[in-house]
Amino acid sequence: MAEFFQQTFCIDYNGWVTGVSKAPPPKQIDFDSQTIPQLIYTKADMDRVAAVFDAEKQSLTFSKIVSEMESLAAGFLSIGLKQGDRVLVAGSNHSQVMLCALACSRAGLVFSLANPNYSNSYSLKRALELGEFQCIVCFRAHQFEADHLNNLLLEISPELMRSRKGQLKSELLPKLTHVILAEEEHKHAGTFTLSEVFLKSSKDKIAKLPDFSKWSSHKLACLQFTLGTTGAPKLIALSHYQMLNGARAVAAAFGINDKHVLACALPIFRIAIFNLICLSPFLTECRIVFPDATPLPKNLFSSVSKYKCTTLLSNGAALRLLLKISQTQRVKLSALENILLIGDRVSKEVLKLIKLQAENVGYLLTETGSIPLMGDQNSDFTRNVGKPIAGYEAHLIPLDGSENQVETGKLGKLLIRVYYGSTFMGYAPDTKGKEKWVDTGDIARMDENGAIEVVASEEDLIYDKNNCLVEHWNLERLLNQNDLIKGVQVVSRGRGQPVTAVCVARSTQFHAAKLKDELKSMCRSHHFVAPDVFAFVDDFPRVHTKIQKFRIRAMLESGQISVF
Template sequence: MEMLAAGLLSSGLEPGDRVLICGSNNAQFFTSTLACARGGLIFSLINPNFANASQLHYALKKGEFRAIICFPANKEAEFLNNLLNEIAPELKHSAKGHLSSKALPKLTHIIMAEEDHKHAGTFTLSEIFGRSNRERIEKLPNFEDWSTHQLAAIQFTTGTSAPAKLVGLSHYQLINGCRVAAEAIGVDTTGALCCALPLFKIPVFALVALAPFVSGTRVLFPSPSPLPKFLFESIKKHQCAQLLTNAVALRLVLKIALARKIELPSVKTVILIGERVPLDLLKSIAKQFQNANKIFNGYMLTEVASVPIITSEETSVVKNVGKPLRGFTIDIVDIGANIPTANRRLGELRIRPVDGSRFLGYGPTFDEQLEWINTGDIVVMDTSGGVELLSNKEDLIFDKSGKIIEHWTVEKAICAYDQIKGAQIIALAKDAPLIAVLVLKTSLCDRDVVKSDIQSLCKNNGLPVPDMFAFADDFPRINTKIQKYRLREMIKSGELKTI
């Protein structure tokens, strides 16, 4: 780690410079991130599988990154190098560490982790290691002089409800967010944690990468694309007691394990983060992980780089994402919703950063020092403190009387119709017509018949009836999560036609 840190600084980078690390689950990705932190560089993690060059350009420009470290993507060889040449053609004629691009004026250093591919204007990771020596390591910044609350990382939000924003995170928040979550799920020196999620998600990285330093546990992170290739072998070989995953990935894991008749008796704890846990999945876990006696469900938040809300209570794990962990405080802000909630509190979830710190805020300055983070998530909290996710604030729909239309209930009812694969209810503005965006199971369905049947179904069940319909091949997504804001944009632009 210190060798790489010294190599990065000797290449012309300086403490405080920003480094975008494009990659996922491998040892050098892990080491690169820690090396940036050790050298006083500000790191950011991102999925290397960009849809196009404009996405990479947006990330580099938004974050004002001076360097990028590129690990192989799941797509074609030299994928990231090709994108960079498309964005900055000057790279082909630049000296290493001296890129001067009109499109990306801040970017100077391109570092490729694909050692077999050398290009003009780019370092390989081994070249950066090679620039290090004992003298340069001894001259690394003295971290004992640092404030633990200084900026360590900037991370893009998920971008499910709005275009991705950059969040500032301190060393203190990364370490203590990990400590609080690790203690809650029982990570300790006696077992091993196997991660089946990508490390470019900062809450996952903080928990998995820092847990060995915080709790002394062993961690394994097989390649996650699309399912960890050596997941079963890793669990068996190292007798992993804990499996970190999400509902989508675990469903695939269980399907493959059942087909291959694989048994994993060492797994005693399954930690699911990022979304609700369907009841059928919960039953499958009990059947196939015969020794799994504890199942966690948790709420992951980029702004705290942790899983601040977790539950393992059998009665609530399907419905709720949990209760706040020791070290995190939450509040429910009333949004003036005219909706009956019995004794439960409905509103926008806001959360304090881990105890002893303040939220550095969003870019470009990261100097806001805020007490609370407004998550934008609309939740219901029951009398025991359990939190249930309902929607994002930007996706709420109100009727003319100001009452919230429970679009999640309408969507669930529509999905029961046998020709519907997926349904999303949106509105373009307050009091605007209700639009049902549908994905059909087959293109042979008569859309007019489907529209009539859905309207009748809603009416007969006492639900709001959609005024307009649109049909899509699939919904726009980020990491399996549907982007409703993109659906609204697609309707406005005419990309999706309504009937």
């Protein structure tokens, strides 16, 4: 069925909506200028099911979502939050997570969606500090016990135990005043439950909600954390205009309509996923299905079958595992028409599995990292990320920062122009930026057709003792073909420092010296300059499956990783 698609679309993790169009990008995009509440209210009287949360056994109609949004918005303001306050919603694919985000928008609050699985109190404290949040809504962290987030908050602010609800005075987090727990059976001192917040609402309070018709569509709506693969996560500021037009661009160009049923196997705490999945029903009257609150739902295929889903959102790594499970269970994905692969390049193995298990599937993907690019079915998905879609532009500048033009096939720094009609609002705490072009931090090359290959992060570039660029990505591709290792990352601690290949052996019973010699021999036989030194580790540091090279460099610097 892929041959019938004129356009292919995909979304990356930082809020950009991406795709490819046969037409050149127009100078202006003629989309309505709305705020999120204005969009939601367009379906206020519709009783058709908009969203299904299978694990919760809950179906929400459009009108139900509107009424729940209003009640929670009034509740937020009733417990002392004020317009412009910032709310961190830490949760996965739960119905109340979606409603919290919509309610914040309705109340004039700024929301941020986050993974609830904070590994320690330091990372949670940093997030709350960086965003200067007045409120946190805590949902179940599925990798930990039910009270995990509350326990981390108590480590940071023991004052919570002695505080009245909504009146937290924390020495380390002076901005934070409100803590809301979504787990109803776990009540703690100084915290609201989400039910309590709902019950603070009334018809009179709903009637007194802010008049959103007076808001600018360029008003700050969301602060969203970057992945943190190349450094500590940053907070990106997004307006109503950027979020709505991003979702609208994909929905309109991809042809999503009221006949589509979208199954989501990705977390909505990634803002691009939230934008497409949670706003598309109000743009197109399609239906969305969440098989489970966890990002890798075990009951995915039963939900796809039960609700006759036509489109599946996943990523390459998750889909590879899920397709293998379906293969052993002899499941045919006959109802699916499209699979949208988001956030990763795709391996050849996954492409073969897709064709084997779901013959009528068109597939899409993008490289993680604020890049509004995409490829169609003729693209080499194992290498390229595609071309800019209508509404965005891409440009390469020389690595040395000069004003020369980057030649076709040569490396350059990738710049992206934000959505037409808007400016990049910046990173928190400064959210008043006016730049139209954003430095993505990626190094890329462009072919004669305009397709872009992202090869590395600028932070990960390696220069040898002669100040020559080492194309470490080619070294990694070569060494990763060795059957004795599961993975390799080539890094350096700085200019002129030794080029280091950090490897994960496939077997725990390996001879390091012999494996090192074999890898060096492999480099010589393929006419590559071998790394100066080697190291072997059990695994690489990661965030959401993405390898963090900056942490590998830090571990080498501190001596946590030994080289030879």
